[in-house]
Amino acid sequence: MSKISVIGTGFIARGLINLLHENPKHELIKILTRTKINERVDVPYSDLLTNSLDELIEKSDLIVECTGDPIYACESIDKIMKAGIPVVTMNAEFQVTVGSFFADKGLISEAEGDQPGVLAMLHEEAISMGFKPLVYGNMKGYLNLHPKLEDMEFWADKQNYSIDMTTSFTDGTKVQIEQTLVANGLNLGIAQQGLIGLEDDDTWHGGTMLAQKAKELGYPISDYLLSPKLRPGVFIVAEHTVNQAEGLRNYKMGDGPFYTLDRPYHLCYFEIIKTIDRLLEGRGVLLNNGTHPSISTVTIAKRDLKPGETIKKGIGSFEVRGEAAEIKKHPGHVPIGLMYDVTVRKPVVEGQILTFDDVEIPDSLALEAWKTIEKRVFEG
Known part of the structure; x- marks a missing residue:
């Protein structure tokens, strides 16, 4: 035991x-x-x-x-x-x-359990069946980049979550973090800063549009669909070889060239035990962020910030939110995961990406670790 x-x-x-x-x-x-x-x-x-x-x-x-x-x-x-x-x-x-x-x-x-882990599991299944994934998608029900405190208090109480957790779900920070992990862990790109977040009630239709974008870009992407009608799960849109088209059509997967594999639920803590078993049985890592990540969740100001203001916790705050972005395009940015007990040093305008010049961040092992990661990324 x-x-x-x-x-x-x-x-x-x-x-x-x-x-x-x-x-x-x-x-x-x-x-x-x-x-x-x-x-x-x-x-x-x-x-x-x-x-x-x-x-x-x-x-x-x-x-x-x-x-x-x-x-x-x-x-x-x-x-x-x-x-x-x-x-x-x-x-x-x-x-x-x-x-x-x-x-x-x-x-x-x-x-497994949260969307990144379930997407990693679905990725393994897709690859084993010969699919060539183009889109690794999250399903998100609602988005409001500037939620109000009273609304977050109401929903936090209703759902038995903390206010900051509820806010991070609502303003999109959570889905941006999750899809950053998916991108880095599965060697994907993103279509744009902040992801596309296509509004569509149908994973096949919306997924096909995202797949077409991935084909234009020339690489598979991590993204999400936004719809209150979709169950909170994940999906992969993939291609397959032409000689499998008849079989996939018989199995009600459509005429191609894009095929959608969806898992319309994720059960969080119920599924963690599967990964515990995986590691203890020697079946290797399911998902991590990779040693050389290409994507970070940068910190975006929700409003103008003044010197001397303090931010106790960035994720789920009313001062900042997170967006997925390419690390090499934003040298010196502050990952939102480091925004704890931060003091603003310079005036910051709404929508600005915060850098280490803009804020004072307490020393920590996490700060040292990020600096090591950033140096590794830029040095290749």
Whole structure:
């Protein structure tokens, strides 16, 4: 029986904790939290809570990190990987910010369940069947680049999410982060800064339009469709050889030349265990951000910012949002995953991409890791 520990006590972590406790193949060992243990009555199996990362490292065969905090995750994962313990993340924010720093330092993989991991799984299936993917798509139901606080408070309460998580879903930062990870992890490009985000209620029709764009560009792309009618899942649009057209037509895949493979659901923490099994069984990494990423999620000002203003947390804030963009086109940009406890140094106008000259960022291992990644990218 494998000994598994979890870092985090949010919605994803709590669901996984319950599943692990019921799983006959795994033993839930410890749950790491930064909060006061005696106050966490909301966490199942609270007797397993600890504030000691060393305790997890000492007792675990594998550790799952799902805090959504790139800065904290960077510190924790650095120590875990130095101890030679495999890591599964459901933390795309960590992956696109500093995951490339760790990609060649041990066994670390993003999990199935969130859209990037499910797209990686669908990619494996598509390739094994001989398809040649052109579009790796996310399905997003709603977008508002400038949501209001009162609206986010309402929906956060209704959905039992934090306000910042709800805001990052609404203003598109989350989907931009997810598709950045997909692009880097599967060696794709993007069609434009901020992605296309085509509004279409039909994955076949919208996917075909994105595939035509990919053909024009000459490379496969990471993007998304926007529709309140689509279920929250993923899709791949691909080509196949001409001699398979009849078979694909018989299986109701259409006349080609583009074929849509969709998975109209993703079950987040329910699917993490599949990636835990994958790593422990020696089947290799499902998805990471690659050692030489080409895409970053840059920080975009939602409004004019004045010197002296502070931003406690960029992801899910009302000051900034994230957009996927090519790293080499934006030297010196600040990835939104580094926007924690930041002070504005220079006037910034709405819509501007923030650079390290514009803000003062506290020293951290994550900041050092990003600088290493950026240098690696520009030096090739």
